[in-house]
Amino acid sequence: MVELPVLEAFDGLLWLRAAVQVERCYGITEATTSRYRKRCLQLFELAMERRQGEWELIGDTSLLLRERHVHQEARWRGFRPLRLEATYWSAPLLSSPALQGWLLGESNIVGVSRTFQLLEERVIDALITGLPDLPTSRNPDLVAIPIIRMPVFFVVAPGHPLLSRDQLSLEAIAEFPSLALPEGAYPLVEQALRSLGLWSDGVRMARYRRDLWEGRAEQELVVGYGTALSLVASGDTLCRLPLQLPFGSGDGLVVRREYAHHPSLQALLVELYRRYLPIVRNHVEVDFDLGFLARIGM
Known part of the structure; x- marks a missing residue:
């Protein structure tokens, strides 16, 4: 199980493209976002690269998708915006x-x-x-x-x-x-x-x-x-x-x-x-x- 802020920062990069925008949106510093990014990539055994300016994940994302489902349920239940x-x-x-x-x-x-x-x-x-x-x-x-x-x-x-x-x-x-x-x-x-x-x-x-x-x-x-x-x-x-x-x-x-x-x-x-x-x-x-x-x- 990944803590909510960790996956927020990781997915925030995919959504918002830059750590500075993650900080604006979530208040998570750029340094912390970088650390959380490395942690998620290691945990889910993935790589990350830029394609036409957008971050794309490389590898089997099935475990990540299951984790996201849990976090999304938490958001719809009011635990996070x-x-x-x-x-x-x-x-x-x-x-x-x-x-x-x-x-x-x-x-x-x-x-x-x-x-x-x-x-x-x-x-x-x-x-x-x-x-x-x-x-x-x-x-x-x-x-x-x-x-x-x-x-x-x-x-x-x-x-x-x-x-x-x-x-x-x-x-x-x-x-x-x-x-x-x-x-x-x-x-x-x-x-x-x-x-x-x-x-x-x-x-x-x-x-x-x-x-x-x-x-x-x-x-x-x-x-x-x-x-x-x-x-x-x-x-x-x-x-x-x-x-x-x-x-x-x-x-x-x-x-x-x-x-x-x-x-x-x-x-x-x-x-x-x-x-x-x-x-x-x-x-x-x-x-x-x-x-x-x-x-x-x-």
């Missing part, structure tokens, strides 16, 4: 004031593969991620609860030639380079945009950086994408084109299936309603998912 990861655009709603009983991660992981992995392996307890790339009902481990729905639109820098077009079409937009993330980051979004001749100007970004995303669209003739929430979070310096993408987005909460009806999760859903309500009231194009409202009795 639960762990929530989110998108960069939802983080401002969740960080001030802090969510009671939850620790919020860096909210900057790009792509669903890494976040789903952290959730499946019990490193984190819940995840707010963007629609439409949610786990389906066929997923044996994860359940998705859509929270809000909102349209996606194109954004460009002030003065971009597309802003002066009298007739704007998808074909006209496809004449310009359009932002793209690494292959497979958001499979459904990527598939939809590629089918329109978009998603052409790749950005290598495992963790969100404004200068590599919105910043590219501000400084070049690159077409970007936005939502009501992302524009608020990034500073609202880009111009919205009068043409929506033919698919919607939104935010959804993802959790392991066995905790989908846990009282702590239900309390979180009610609090998320309170946090998102001003956004819904202030943006006519943003609305709560009807299933979410039914879930919280609204």
Whole structure:
């Protein structure tokens, strides 16, 4: 049995990427985190290496996964704060004031593969991620609860030639380079945009950086994408084109299936309603998912 702080520091490195962030989140010093890391690697007979900036474990993790299950049960029973990861655009709603009983991660992981992995392996307890790339009902481990729905639109820098077009079409937009993330980051979004001749100007970004995303669209003739929430979070310096993408987005909460009806999760859903309500009231194009409202009795 590994003590709670020891595994917190070890998994904190996998989740938050750096010892300085582990200290910010848990108050465990960098030196102590280093010592706990070595202890866990020896105990579970594992190795650890960086891959594209993320820590990955090498070896048989079956014993570690069983240990994590015990620690996760302790968190859901209130012995330690639960762990929530989110998108960069939802983080401002969740960080001030802090969510009671939850620790919020860096909210900057790009792509669903890494976040789903952290959730499946019990490193984190819940995840707010963007629609439409949610786990389906066929997923044996994860359940998705859509929270809000909102349209996606194109954004460009002030003065971009597309802003002066009298007739704007998808074909006209496809004449310009359009932002793209690494292959497979958001499979459904990527598939939809590629089918329109978009998603052409790749950005290598495992963790969100404004200068590599919105910043590219501000400084070049690159077409970007936005939502009501992302524009608020990034500073609202880009111009919205009068043409929506033919698919919607939104935010959804993802959790392991066995905790989908846990009282702590239900309390979180009610609090998320309170946090998102001003956004819904202030943006006519943003609305709560009807299933979410039914879930919280609204």
